[in-house]
Amino acid sequence: DTAVSQTPKYLVTQMGNDKSIKCEQNLGHDTMYWYKQDSKKFLKIMFSYNNKELIINETVPNRFSPKSPDKAHLNLHINSLELGDSAVYFCASSRRRGDGEQYFGPGTRLTVT
């Protein structure tokens, strides 16, 4: 069984559209994260979510909104997509907040045209 899964794996869409990426973890972890990896492979935290507490990286535009229906899921919704949103988005989880040992999903490659 895949520990952290994401769907879709690839997402191609036009500017201005709204899209969502889904993430599920079956590890029983308390904390989940979203990361963005740009074209130069640089990874940056976007959000962390623990027990209904959302910690937002202040550099993330408010067009991005994480939604967590339950502890095992953290979806990423993006409004009004822009060309600069093209990247690979990774979901991750850890046992608890503050645990640097994280388990990553396979990534979603988003291309905005």
Add this chain to the structure above:
Amino acid sequence: AQSVTQLDSHVSVSEGTPVLLRCNYSSSYSPSLFWYVQHPNKGLQLLLKYTSAATLVKGINGFEAEFKKSETSFHLTKPSAHMSDAAEYFCVVSSNYGGSQGNLIFGKGTKLSVKP
């Protein structure tokens, strides 16, 4: 603020030769440090972690890293490279600050190429 600097963007070795990937860190506190690996078109996988226990840390696939406080370094090594080691390697520090505690701060990555 905490940060990590990976000193080489690309390292190329021959199969069977040693691997050295260099990382320096900056932290006001005793840091938690990690190495993650990303194989092409894959997610990231934890190789090893340092959390103030033994300074020499052993990880998966024969990799190890040594924490040297005097040099603020956490270099990753492997005695003998294998073709399957070709990947992107990230040195990572875990934030100790307030609301961002536990968030990972990534280096820019080192691409390891292994020649037959």
